[in-house]
Amino acid sequence: MFDKIYKEKIENRILKDVMGLGEKAYIVGVYCAFTPKEIIASAGAIPVPLCAGNNKPIPEAEAHLPSNLCPLIKSSYGYAITDTCPYFHSTSFIVADATCDGKKKMFELLKKIKPIHVLSLPQTSETKESFNYWMLELFKLKNLLEEKTGNKITDESLSKQIKLYNNYRKALNSLFSLNKENIPLLYGREIDAITGAVTFDYNMEKRTQDIKLAISKVKERMNDFKFLENMKQKPRILLTGCPTTNKKVLDIIEDSGAVVVAMENCGGLKTINLVDENINPMKALAEKYLKIPCACMTPNTERLNLITNIINDYKIDAVVELIWHACHTYNIESYFVSEHVTNKHKKPYLKVVTDYMENDKEQIKTRVEAFLEILKFNFN
Ligand code: SF4
Numbered sequence: 001m002f003d004k005i006y007k008e009k010i011e012n013r014i015l016k017d018v019m020g021l022g023e024k025a026y027i028v029g030v031y032c033a034f035t036p037k038e039i040i041a042s043a044g045a046i047p048v049p050l051c052a053g054n055n056k057p058i059p060e061a062e063a064h065l066p067s068n069l070c071p072l073i074k075s076s077y078g079y080a081i082t083d084t085c086p087y088f089h090s091t092s093f094i095v096a097d098a099t100c101d102g103k104k105k106m107f108e109l110l111k112k113i114k115p116i117h118v119l120s121l122p123q124t125s126e127t128k129e130s131f132n133y134w135m136l137e138l139f140k141l142k143n144l145l146e147e148k149t150g151n152k153i154t155d156e157s158l159s160k161q162i163k164l165y166n167n168y169r170k171a172l173n174s175l176f177s178l179n180k181e182n183i184p185l186l187y188g189r190e191i192d193a194i195t196g197a198v199t200f201d202y203n204m205e206k207r208t209q210d211i212k213l214a215i216s217k218v219k220e221r222m223n224d225f226k227f228l229e230n231m232k233q234k235p236r237i238l239l240t241g242c243p244t245t246n247k248k249v250l251d252i253i254e255d256s257g258a259v260v261v262a263m264e265n266c267g268g269l270k271t272i273n274l275v276d277e278n279i280n281p282m283k284a285l286a287e288k289y290l291k292i293p294c295a296c297m298t299p300n301t302e303r304l305n306l307i308t309n310i311i312n313d314y315k316i317d318a319v320v321e322l323i324w325h326a327c328h329t330y331n332i333e334s335y336f337v338s339e340h341v342t343n344k345h346k347k348p349y350l351k352v353v354t355d356y357m358e359n360d361k362e363q364i365k366t367r368v369e370a371f372l373e374i375l376k377f378n379f380n
């Protein structure tokens with residue numbers, strides 16, 4: 001139901017809308033979940049995520065970047081230098097975050113073609129000092145946006161945006177929660193198609209409405225006995241690890257007969273925590289964003305707590321961890337994730353290290369099928 005056509009239809013509408021804004025809008029590109037979009041929107045600017053999930057622009061990127069770098073970084077950079085991301089083209093400037101080393105250094109190169117403001121993210125979320133430092137970074141961003149747009153960012157404008165983004169996160173949470181039922185209602189690739197299609201929309205109310213519409217359509221499946229009977233047989237997988245910017249592994253898991261009921265990634269369950277609407281808005285934003293359990297943080301114990309909650313709430317049978325080549329942060333952290341999943345939860349765990357190329361598809365498929373075969377024995 002939520003197939004390619006659905007996704008393309010929404011994406012085309014959004015693309016037309018964003019491009020149609022032309023000179024009237026101040027568009028700010030963002031690359032990472034740590035960027036508080038609410039502050040950008042409060043300045044009357046439009047935050048848009050930038051393209052990063054395709055292998056196509058990578059050969060051009062490798063003319064400047066090392067080939068043994070994470071494909072997400074190479075793809076983002078490739079889209080930018082080949083001018084093939086329409087959103088990048090429309091941006092006035094970019095707000096980036098100093099997360100992993102590869103991204104930080106890539107932004108230095110990207111500065112040659114577009115102004116970039118890099119938020120200096122602390123490496124830990126656990127100390128008062130890091131929180132205070134992050135607050136200062138967000139105030140610097142606020143001042144910069146006021147200067148660039150000529151619009152004052154007030155507590156009122158921030159609170160308004162916080163509410164809009166929270167409503168969107170609540171809708172996302174309701175969508176994801178449809179898979180907490182005894183029989184899941186959505187395939188992971190459908191969740192990806194629905195959320196991926198609306199992410200580029202700058203109109204948060206419309207974005208929330210689109211998610212709510214999808215929820216009501218998915219709920220119709222509760223009366224589709226053939227669908228429910230088929231879903232009932234499938235092992236329930238949690239896909240964790242690096243952002244699922246490319247669907248290769250997700251597709252392989254579901255083509256092999258399982259269903260990815262939950263994704264602990266950016267845009268997924270890692271980032272849908274609400275901003276506190278009852279405290280000072282800048283403080284509330286700093287708290288929410290600094291708590292994102294990304295592997296760039298040290299230590300990152302909250303991620304393990306999140307995985308525990310997902311395993312329990314979504315009745316997970318097994319965990320697959322996706323690692324993009326050369327992503328040292330997630331790859332090293334996978335040691336703890338594997339230990340946590342297998343020792344604490346006694347669930348099977350599979351790590352897949354790959355990139356955006358198609359040439360290892362058969363090999364991954366064989367590993368995933370063998371993994372699911374073992375699960376079948378546990379099932380019966
Ligand atoms: S995984 Fe970490 S660095 Fe990557 S987009 Fe998410 S928050 Fe940013």
Ligand code: SF4
Binds near residue numbers: 102
């Ligand atoms: S997947 Fe890993 S290496 Fe790639 S951008 Fe994200 S944190 Fe950095």
